[in-house]
Amino acid sequence: MEGNILIVDDEEVVIKSCERILTPEGYNVKGVTSARDAMEMLKNGEFDLVITDLKMPGVDGLELIHWIHKSNPRLGIVVITGYPSQESIKEALEYGIIDYLPKPFSPQLLLDVTEKAINAVKAKKEEEKPIEVADVEAKYNEIMEVIRKNKDKPGSLIPILQQTQEILGYLPPTVQRLIAKELNIPVSEVHGVVSFYSFFTMKPKGKHNLRVCLGTACYVKRANEILAKIKEVLGIEEGGITKDRKFSLETVRCLGACGLAPVVVVDHDTHGAVDPVKVEDIIKKYE
Amino acid sequence: MERYRANLMLCGGTGCIASGSLKVKEALEEELRKRGLDKEIVVTLTGCNGFCAQGPLLIVHPDEIFYEKLKPEDISYLVEEHFVKGRPVEKFMYREPGKKAAVPTMSEIPFFKHQVLRALRNKGLIDPESIDDYIARDGYMAAAKALLEMTPEQIIKEIKDSGLRGRGGAGFPTGLKWELCARAQGDQKYILCNGDEGDPGAFMDRSIMEADPHVVLEGMIIGARAIGATKGYIYVRAEYPLAVRRLQLAIDQAKEYGLLGENILNSGFSLDIEIYQGAGAFVCGEETALMRSLEGKRGMPIPRPPFPVNKGLWGKPTVLNNVETYANIPQIILNGADWFRSLGTEKSTGTKVFALTGAVNNIGLIEVPMGIPLRTIIYDIGGGIKKGRKFKAVQLGGPSGGCIPEHLLDTPVTYEDIVKTGAIVGSGGMVVMDDSNCMVNVARFFLEFTADESCGKCPPCRIGTRVMLDKLIDITEGRGKEGDIELLEDLSKDIIKTSLCGLGQTAPNPVLTTIRYFRDEYESHIHEKWCKAGVCRELSTFYIDAEACKGCGVCARACPQNAITGEKKKPHEINQELCIKCRTCYEKCKFGAVKVGPRDMFKKEKVGEEVKV
Numbered sequence: 001m002e003g004n005i006l007i008v009d010d011e012e013v014v015i016k017s018c019e020r021i022l023t024p025e026g027y028n029v030k031g032v033t034s035a036r037d038a039m040e041m042l043k044n045g046e047f048d049l050v051i052t053d054l055k056m057p058g059v060d061g062l063e064l065i066h067w068i069h070k071s072n073p074r075l076g077i078v079v080i081t082g083y084p085s086q087e088s089i090k091e092a093l094e095y096g097i098i099d100y101l102p103k104p105f106s107p108q109l110l111l112d113v114t115e116k117a118i119n120a121v122k123a124k125k126e127e128e129k130p131i132e133v134a135d136v137e138a139k140y141n142e143i144m145e146v147i148r149k150n151k152d153k154p155g156s157l158i159p160i161l162q163q164t165q166e167i168l169g170y171l172p173p174t175v176q177r178l179i180a181k182e183l184n185i186p187v188s189e190v191h192g193v194v195s196f197y198s199f200f201t202m203k204p205k206g207k208h209n210l211r212v213c214l215g216t217a218c219y220v221k222r223a224n225e226i227l228a229k230i231k232e233v234l235g236i237e238e239g240g241i242t243k244d245r246k247f248s249l250e251t252v253r254c255l256g257a258c259g260l261a262p263v264v265v266v267d268h269d270t271h272g273a274v275d276p277v278k279v280e281d282i283i284k285k286y287e
Numbered sequence: 288m289e290r291y292r293a294n295l296m297l298c299g300g301t302g303c304i305a306s307g308s309l310k311v312k313e314a315l316e317e318e319l320r321k322r323g324l325d326k327e328i329v330v331t332l333t334g335c336n337g338f339c340a341q342g343p344l345l346i347v348h349p350d351e352i353f354y355e356k357l358k359p360e361d362i363s364y365l366v367e368e369h370f371v372k373g374r375p376v377e378k379f380m381y382r383e384p385g386k387k388a389a390v391p392t393m394s395e396i397p398f399f400k401h402q403v404l405r406a407l408r409n410k411g412l413i414d415p416e417s418i419d420d421y422i423a424r425d426g427y428m429a430a431a432k433a434l435l436e437m438t439p440e441q442i443i444k445e446i447k448d449s450g451l452r453g454r455g456g457a458g459f460p461t462g463l464k465w466e467l468c469a470r471a472q473g474d475q476k477y478i479l480c481n482g483d484e485g486d487p488g489a490f491m492d493r494s495i496m497e498a499d500p501h502v503v504l505e506g507m508i509i510g511a512r513a514i515g516a517t518k519g520y521i522y523v524r525a526e527y528p529l530a531v532r533r534l535q536l537a538i539d540q541a542k543e544y545g546l547l548g549e550n551i552l553n554s555g556f557s558l559d560i561e562i563y564q565g566a567g568a569f570v571c572g573e574e575t576a577l578m579r580s581l582e583g584k585r586g587m588p589i590p591r592p593p594f595p596v597n598k599g600l601w602g603k604p605t606v607l608n609n610v611e612t613y614a615n616i617p618q619i620i621l622n623g624a625d626w627f628r629s630l631g632t633e634k635s636t637g638t639k640v641f642a643l644t645g646a647v648n649n650i651g652l653i654e655v656p657m658g659i660p661l662r663t664i665i666y667d668i669g670g671g672i673k674k675g676r677k678f679k680a681v682q683l684g685g686p687s688g689g690c691i692p693e694h695l696l697d698t699p700v701t702y703e704d705i706v707k708t709g710a711i712v713g714s715g716g717m718v719v720m721d722d723s724n725c726m727v728n729v730a731r732f733f734l735e736f737t738a739d740e741s742c743g744k745c746p747p748c749r750i751g752t753r754v755m756l757d758k759l760i761d762i763t764e765g766r767g768k769e770g771d772i773e774l775l776e777d778l779s780k781d782i783i784k785t786s787l788c789g790l791g792q793t794a795p796n797p798v799l800t801t802i803r804y805f806r807d808e809y810e811s812h813i814h815e816k817w818c819k820a821g822v823c824r825e826l827s828t829f830y831i832d833a834e835a836c837k838g839c840g841v842c843a844r845a846c847p848q849n850a851i852t853g854e855k856k857k858p859h860e861i862n863q864e865l866c867i868k869c870r871t872c873y874e875k876c877k878f879g880a881v882k883v884g885p886r887d888m889f890k891k892e893k894v895g896e897e898v899k900v
Contacts, residue, residue, distance in 0.1 A: 155583035197566030215487035259339025270305030
């Protein structure tokens with residue numbers, strides 16, 4: 001089996017034994033001893049499954065689950081617990097954990113539960129995949145029209161990508177393949193351009209897109225605090241999108257509205273002289 | 288053109304639109320209609336006026352009365368008083384910080400008084416969406432003169448004689464560039480305009496494109512004629528939608544009037560101009576990278592020579608100039624090189640537009656003669672430092688530039704003098720910092736930017752900026768150690784020497800200048816673990832000076848953590864366990880009683896003597 005797994009337990013020995021059991025099966029296993037470290041790891045890496053203890057000093061497992069639920073709902077969660085009947089398990093179940101491992105557990109049970117969980121995550125991903133395809137299909141004619149209009153002009157790739165993104169909101173692999181085929185160029189070239197320019201995004205945007213300016217003038221007026229506050233309110237990271245697809249968040253390099261610093265742009269509205277404390281009010285306007 | 292009793296020029300720049308000028312426009316038109324004044328008084332939406340922080344702005348011509356910060360609900364009163372009863376309304380006028388008297392007209396406001404408008408001569412005076420307005424201000428006269436009365440050699444000579452240098456940052460002589468390209472052999476030549484304004488803190492080009500799009504086209508027509516180009520592109524950031532829209536409108540109008548397209552003004556010369564939207568990559572401000580981007584590729588620079596004037600876009604001879612450079616061209620052709628040279632210094636002629644932002648009272652877009660001292664810009668035009676704080680540094684040239692300290696404020700703004708300080712004039716971003724800014728953190732900010740924007744082609748820039756950034760992060764987070772400063776200096780020298788393009792060659796400038804002028808701050812970060820400005824959270828402790836504290840309680844009410852306690856009129860105290868170092872109390876305190884101490888001030892047994900907590 002393949003899959004990237006993160007083990008979170010304050011007891012090093014649990015991590016070690018899980019690694020010993022899961023690694024020979026082909027899983028890629030990493031372990032951390034606190035929920036805080038786990039959040040750091042999850043922010044920076046691609047994982048399929050988190051196996052976490054509930055009782056931990058500092059931030060506990062439930063808080064971690066809550067955080068994952070908000071920031072990356074696709075991630076599978078399995079809970080390790082000594083007391084399966086406790087209230088906390090019920091609460092964890094409400095957040096859609098896949099399964100739990102009662103302590104102490106046998107190697108076979110760990111393997112079974114892990115396999116089941118990884119399969120569930122993959123099935124969910126499969127299920128979600130067509131969204132991107134469906135998005136492209138729904139706008140197929142418009143996209144083809146854009147390609148047809150620009151195709152024969154020199155240097156047409158970037159304008160085509162810009163207009164396609166205007167239509168779709170993002171540039172998923174499906175549409176990159178389509179454009180490559182129509183322009184008769186390698187997909188790698190299209191992807192090379194998409195990944196080079198910050199204007200292009202491969203992630204879908206929310207109904208409302210928040211852009212926080214981090215230019216010099218905004219930065220010296222503490223734009224980073226505004227960003228932190230928005231992340232906290234929406235529970236998403238930069239480049240992320242809320243579960244209901246309502247809000248997405250990105251940062252930009254200077255919008256040239258320095259006179260109004262610090263600036264947050266929502267869709268096409270520019271909000272100037274934003275006070276970190278009042279960020280919530282701005283978001284509420286678009287709820 | 289219709290004549291009106293009064294022309295109300297309402298600013299429609301990005302800044303003023305954001306602060307609500309479109310709603311003010313609706314209210315004004317509605318009110319004038321209601322009172323039957325709409326036949327006598329007309330409202331025009333102009334491009335950026337420049338005084339962005341005071342928006343929305345309204346200037347009433349012919350009297351030049353200046354109103355600021357207007358709201359739709361003020362309009363009824365304003366129209367009643369000013370346009371019915373003829374009494375200009377003082378309460379909407381500008382006041383100098385700390386002074387009570389209203390300043391009624393624009394030319395009396397210090398922010399405008401020291402400026403000389405050349406590149407921005409039409410700002411706020413014309414409707415940027417009307418070619419007729421532009422023509423009424425001598426628009427396209429220079430193009431006509433260049434096409435009908437001058438040879439390409441004469442055009443080039445005039446520009447060379449004027450001493451005009453590229454306003455995008457590097458300051459290369461424009462006339463020389465044109466001459467080199469005119470001499471180059473090629474069946475097709477291109478003229479490009481760089482509107483990919485990427486420096487954080489700069490918005491000069493955006494304002495010109497929004498306020499006076501035709502001047503850019505006219506400059507390009509003249510340049511195209513000089514070098515023999517028949518096709519032009521304007522490369523604009525996609526983040527500037529209003530500029531794109533107005534430029535497109537200007538191109539369409541110019542075509543309709545026969546000022547663009549085939550056989551312009553029957554001169555036999557043809558030129559077509561298209562807009563190309565950038566996709567957000569700072570390195571695309573570099574000329575070879577910009578051309579790759581226009582070709583639809585990843586915008587990565589290539590080694591020079593061959594220079595673009597010989598082999599540029601699609602391998603053809605190409606001239607690329609900045610928006611502001613083009614905005615200067617028509618005036619030089621009309622008034623002559625000597626007129627242009629009448630301002631500025633021997634080697635830096637004419638004027639320069641700056642985007643003045645940061646800790647000054649007056650924020651906005653300004654145009655000043657070259658050679659003006661920095662001090663005049665910051666104190667006379669900028670109105671000094673906000674909230675009476677102390678000036679610390681002025682950052683010029685964005686991520687390629689540097690920070691200039693107090694003792695060099697009398698440096699005249701010329702290409703040569705600014706370079707001597709370690710900064711560059713750059714495209715014109717000018718960010719003023721006060722004593723609440725930490726210079727190490729500022730250097731880190733710019734390095735974060737360049738490390739992120741490095742295209743990755745050459746290792747000195749890709750890896751070098753990253754290593755420097757890691758060091759700066761270490762220093763600002765308390766892991767700095769002996770020798771770090773020297774290492775940063777060493778790395779800087781190597782990166783400058785070995786990088787492929789301007790991005791890498793200038794990236795260490797912010798670090799080098801801050802080390803040069805604010806070495807003590809680096810040292811206190813590294814040795815004392817103390818960020819004296821209280822910006823680097825890991826290196827500061829906030830405490831209240833019991834002697835200075837008046838016990839007003841403002842800090843306690845403002846504290847989001849409820850970490851401050853104390854009785855009324857008695858010294859307050861900060862609970863260090865609860866404090867998250869958000870600086871709120873530090874900024875709110877009117878008596879300067881909140882102080883910043885080193886990281887470990889309460890951890891050591893021996894507490895510093897000045898601390899009586």
